[in-house]
Amino acid sequence: MDASNGPGGDERPGLAILLNGLTPYNVHLCARLGREMTDVRVHSVFTTSGSDWQEIDLPPEANAARFGHAETDRQEDWSTVRLSDIGRARRIFEHLRRHRVDAVVHCGYASLLHLRLIALCRAAGMSVFLRGDSNIKGEGRRRFPMSWLKKRLLGWAIRRCQGVMPMGEYGRQYFEKYGADLSRSYLVPFEPQYEKFTNVDRALVDPFGAEHDLSADRRRMLYCGRLVDVKRVDLLIDAFSSIAERRPPWDLVIAGDGPLRADLEARVPAALKDRVRWLGFCEVEQLRLAYHLCDVLVLPSEYEPWAVVINEACAAGLVVVASDVVGAARQLVRDRESGRIFRSGDVADLTDALLDVTDDATWGQYQGRVAGVLADWRRDADPVDGVRAALRAVGVLEEPRMNTDGHG
Incomplete structure (x- = not known):
């Protein structure tokens, strides 16, 4: 564990954000x-050490x-109970208490570790989100x-937040659905370094x-993600074909x-083999280059809680073309206006x-609106604004003072 320095004489309120993964976002x-x-x-606490990054x-x-x-942090789930999580929860809680934390944002709830931390933080009088x-x-x-x-444990957690x-x-x-009061709901979405x-x-x-044979005279649809069942890349290959x-x-x-991957490669008709490019896994630095060689992102998932690749694209x-289950698409794609x-x-x-979207005129109309839709979302759902609003609602931060002319 790498602990941060103590607060010393700093009397500002303390905020901790508890995160599962060391990811770019x-x-x-x-x-x-x-x-x-x-x-x-601000104290950032990564509850696990394992990471793909x-x-x-x-x-x-x-x-x-x-x-x-x-070695044990690859998956956190209610179906896997580790007694060691109780001790780890206590160590994290003592870290929060030592640094005089007033409010905690728990990014996750699907493990004994998170549930124990929620209970400890509430018992200590911390505001919990x-x-x-x-x-x-x-x-x-x-x-x-x-x-x-899930219904009982998630409901229990929400009632204590x-x-x-x-x-x-x-x-x-x-x-x-699980009992949250939406008057105490604050948007804090994933976002990339735009x-x-x-x-x-x-x-x-x-x-x-040039390395990947992506010549400048071609138009391209891009899929970015794992090649597993729920992503439905088979559907995309069939539609493209x-x-x-x-x-x-x-x-x-x-x-x-x-x-x-092997099954999906075999699914491509022989006549189209040279029109489907397989890049393999791309690091962030490679992916940002790939975006600028493509025109459309397609995300055909049948299960996709958010999908930060849509923000990136x-x-x-x-x-963007995305299925109607993708969380980010609900916010960032206006059907028949900026995508589909x-x-x-x-x-x-x-x-x-x-x-x-591959009709030239339609693509141009949609593409011309992408930046505006993204700007609207960033204005209306800035994650820092969401955290600040939550802290004000529980009195950890004061409401902004109004000037005599009525403006903050």
């Missing part, structure tokens, strides 16, 4: 909170501490008895394109890897959407 949020919320002592540097403003064991990317469209995937257990922090509208509906995806060096893009003859300038690019100026939403699992509906 989690680190970005911690850095923003530490940098922008100067009226609060081990090389990520933690900026000093994140004021981070890490707990856990990499529950943040998660779950959305209402993902309901129904669990069967009895896990659905019964002063508010919830969903990612978007589908998340609000999800928390409401400028990294908006601004790229063409001197890097062109060599990347059905429109390929009518859209000769367009190719399909698959960025990602997984157990289904919009920042890069891509038109299709019925999850419906290959005919996806095919129609692809035909629509």
Whole structure:
């Protein structure tokens, strides 16, 4: 464990954000909170040590501490109970108490570790908020008895929190189903470091394109993600195959890897093998280059709580086609205005959407609105604003004072 320095004589209120994974968007949020919320002592606590992003540097403003064991932290779930979580919860709680934390944002609830921490923090008088990317469209995937257990444990957690922090509208509906009071709901969505995806060096893009045979004279649809069942890449390959003859300038690019890769490669018709490019797993720095070699992002998932790749693609100026279960698409894609939403699992509906966005005139109209839709979302659902509103609601921060002219 790497513990941060003690608060000393700093009398600002203390905020802790508890995160499961050391991912780029989690680190970005911690850095923003530490940098922008100067009226609060921010403590970032990573409850696990395991990560797919081990090389990520933690900026000093994140004021981070890490707990856990990499070999056991790969999956947190109610179906896996580890007695060691009780001791780890106590160590994390003592860290919070030592640093005089007043409010805690729990990013997760699906483990004994989180439930124990919620109980300890509430008993100590800390204000507790529950943040998660779950959305209402993902309901129904669990069967009895896990659905019964989830209803009781999540309901228990929500009743002990002063508010919830969903990612978007589908998340609000999800928390409401389990008993949350939406008057105490604060949007704190995932977000990437937007400028990294908006601004790229063409001197890097062109060599990347040459390396992967992505010539400048072609138009491209991009899929980015794991190659597993729930992502429904098979649906995308079938839809692309059905429109390929009518859209000769367009190719399909698959960025990602997984157990289904061989089956998916075999699914591509022989006549289209040279129009489907397989990039394999891409690091963030590679992916941001890939966005700028493509025109449309397609996300055909049948289960997708949020999908930060949509935020990234919009920042890069891509038109997005996504299924109607994707959390980020609900907020960042206005159907037939800035992109397309299709019925999850419906290959005919996806095919129609692809035909629509690959029409030159339509693509231009949609693409011209992408930046404005993204700007609206960033204004209305800034995660730092959401955290600040939650702290004000429980009195950890004061409400902004009004000037005599009525303005803050």
